[in-house]
Amino acid sequence: MSDLVLGGIADGVFLGGYETSASMLALGAYLLAENPEAVRMLRDEPESVDRVVEELLRHLTVVQLAFLRFATRDHELGGQQIKTGDAVGISLLGANRDEKIAVDGDRFDPAREPTRHLAFGHGMHRCVGAELARMELRIALRGLAQRFPDLQVTADRSDLDFRKLSAVYGVEELPVHLYGRDRDVVAAG
Numbered sequence: 001m002s003d004l005v006l007g008g009i010a011d012g013v014f015l016g017g018y019e020t021s022a023s024m025l026a027l028g029a030y031l032l033a034e035n036p037e038a039v040r041m042l043r044d045e046p047e048s049v050d051r052v053v054e055e056l057l058r059h060l061t062v063v064q065l066a067f068l069r070f071a072t073r074d075h076e077l078g079g080q081q082i083k084t085g086d087a088v089g090i091s092l093l094g095a096n097r098d099e100k101i102a103v104d105g106d107r108f109d110p111a112r113e114p115t116r117h118l119a120f121g122h123g124m125h126r127c128v129g130a131e132l133a134r135m136e137l138r139i140a141l142r143g144l145a146q147r148f149p150d151l152q153v154t155a156d157r158s159d160l161d162f163r164k165l166s167a168v169y170g171v172e173e174l175p176v177h178l179y180g181r182d183r184d185v186v187a188a189g
């Protein structure tokens with residue numbers, strides 16, 4: 001295996017497989033802290049877990065751009081002329097807010113009917129880790145909601161350091177209070 005191939009695999013596993021899921025967990029926890037109804041659904045309705053997780057994936061779309069595609073022929077797409085060899089960058093974030101995918105897509109709605117969102121991309125380069133990521137999110141976010149239903153973010157939104165330059169949207173750190181059932185703070189950080 002050449003260094004180049006090894007580097008590509010490392011990039012796929014560490015950036016593709018770690019940072020994406022980690023960002024979904026941090027930003028997902030942030031949205032849950034703001035949406036008690038989503039926490040209630042995760043905690044009390046096991047059948048709602050898939051729905052909440054899919055809506056988090058759609059709404060957050062942490063991988064905002066699909067991999068570049070290169071046109072193999074001239075054609076028109078969305079009113080744009082594309083020539084053979086042109087690189088085409090597609091905003092998955094924009095697509096996931098398109099009315100054809102989700103009405104009022106800027107709104108996080110944990111009870112939203114399942115959508116055909118593009119958070120994992122599309123076609124032959126669609127995310128190979130999608131099902132693993134889904135399993136991780138279902139288990140971790142449900143566990144969080146069950147154990148710490150009164151989760152609170154302790155920083156103002158304006159003080160949070162959202163990543164501006166990473167290929168994966170995320171937050172540098174998310175200070176929270178985790179309350180146990182008797183509302184004692186059991187962890188902060």
Ligand code: HEM
Binds near residue numbers: 018092125
């Ligand atoms: C919530 C978590 C994740 C999100 C949102 C995500 C999203 C994406 C997106 C949007 C693409 C590009 C698809 C395209 O351009 O059509 C992609 C590709 C990829 N992802 Fe993920 N991913 C996640 C988790 C993972 C995990 C857990 C792994 C590995 C264990 C992984 C491995 C990869 C690899 C190797 C590719 C490249 C596939 C190819 O080029 O054929 N991803 N992912």
